[in-house]
Amino acid sequence: MNTGAGGSLDALTDEQLVVLIQQGNINAFNNLSQRWETSLYRFIRRMMGNSEDARDVCQEAWSKAYQNIGSLRDGSKFRAWIHYIALNLCRDRFRSLKSKAIHSSYEEGGLETMPEGGGKAAQWATTRHVEQTSLKTLLDEVLTELPNEQRTAIVLREYQGFTSEEIAEITGVPAATVRSRIFYGFKALRRLLNERGISPTLPA
């Protein structure tokens, strides 16, 4: 196995690179991180809902991966493993942000309030969101409103391309539960979009 310059490492599998890293080859780690940094960042970004937190979590995830890669037994599962690390960091960050949000909402007099009354509120939301935000921004917003488990399952399946079985490994639940979370996540997503005046339909 060639352990030389980064160029020759491109041809190696994740598993082969992990072996080299565990032997102390730094270039192998850099090659591996370069291979997955875009995918991992986008996963974290979709989970966190903003770039600032995503960058912090991303740096921390790679740092933890570098520190702990010696304990990874099956190098072929590196991609799932780094997502597992990132997911746990996202959860930690959510807990921290949630705690801060509770304090700041009291200190700053609460968040922006909607008009009272169901009908008016719905109309206000529809007008506001459809006119002022693009679908991309809207999706960014409504997907972060999903429960963490549902958002995790959807993001890992839809955007990261993991199978339900692989997501089961990452999240520690059965594959059928993963599919159930995806289903109910889609239901909730549809409802949230409907509340904002968008009705998802099957393309013709």
Next chain:
Amino acid sequence: MKRHESVDPKIDRLVAALYGEMTDADRRDFDAQLKVDAALRTEWEELSGTRSLLADWEVEDRIPSFLVVEAGGRNRRASAAGWLEGFRDRFGSWFSVGGWVVAGAAAAVLLLALKGVELQKTDGGFQVNVGSRNRPVTRQTVDPLGTIPLQVSSNGDAGTSTAAYLTRDEFDKYSAAMLRMVSAYMNEYRGRRDQEIGAALRSLYGDINAKQSSQYADLLGKIDATRPADRIAHDFLRPMELGMSHADSLGPLLSPEDVEVGRNE
């Protein structure tokens, strides 16, 4: 350990079909059931319709890099701008005092001085970005020979360059300007530090002088108190204090046993 939750088989099949996680035989059964089960068909269409929207959920941020560099014979983590970490190692004490403030100021100045170059603080150090996300520097604008890829600015958009390049001359110019700027700030910092040390020494010298004068006055007071009627010692010491020698005109010296001097606090 995996938790077991009860899952509706119908839901399981819908999502498995949506993502192609079925055997061919199961998929044929599912398709056949779709034709006869209106409720299942409605669920399927809603699910597929919602999924089709997700293609619009793009992430267009610049992707942060993570790089491990080897420095000083040991492995350590660093950002893409690992030179700053090495710089910190070399000037460790300087940075420990407040160098990051100076480095931050230098970075801010650089942002203004180097048009098109963005220096961004990250957890691991600094990230140097070149060009604009909207109007990235393209390969066509520079000679491909002798170019240096300083950073990768990925916006994920097809049809636009995802990399920004500097020519060797541009890189040399930027790096020279960067070093000049950092050197200037270091010199300024050293100058301020020298001034502060000088002022501290002068203050210390003044304190010592004042304390010595006070102790001396105290000593004279104790001598006076010991022999209030006899001014010989005082009169003898006073000329010495003034750098004079009137001993001959003042008569014999007192012996040390005749003078009791208390310990200064």
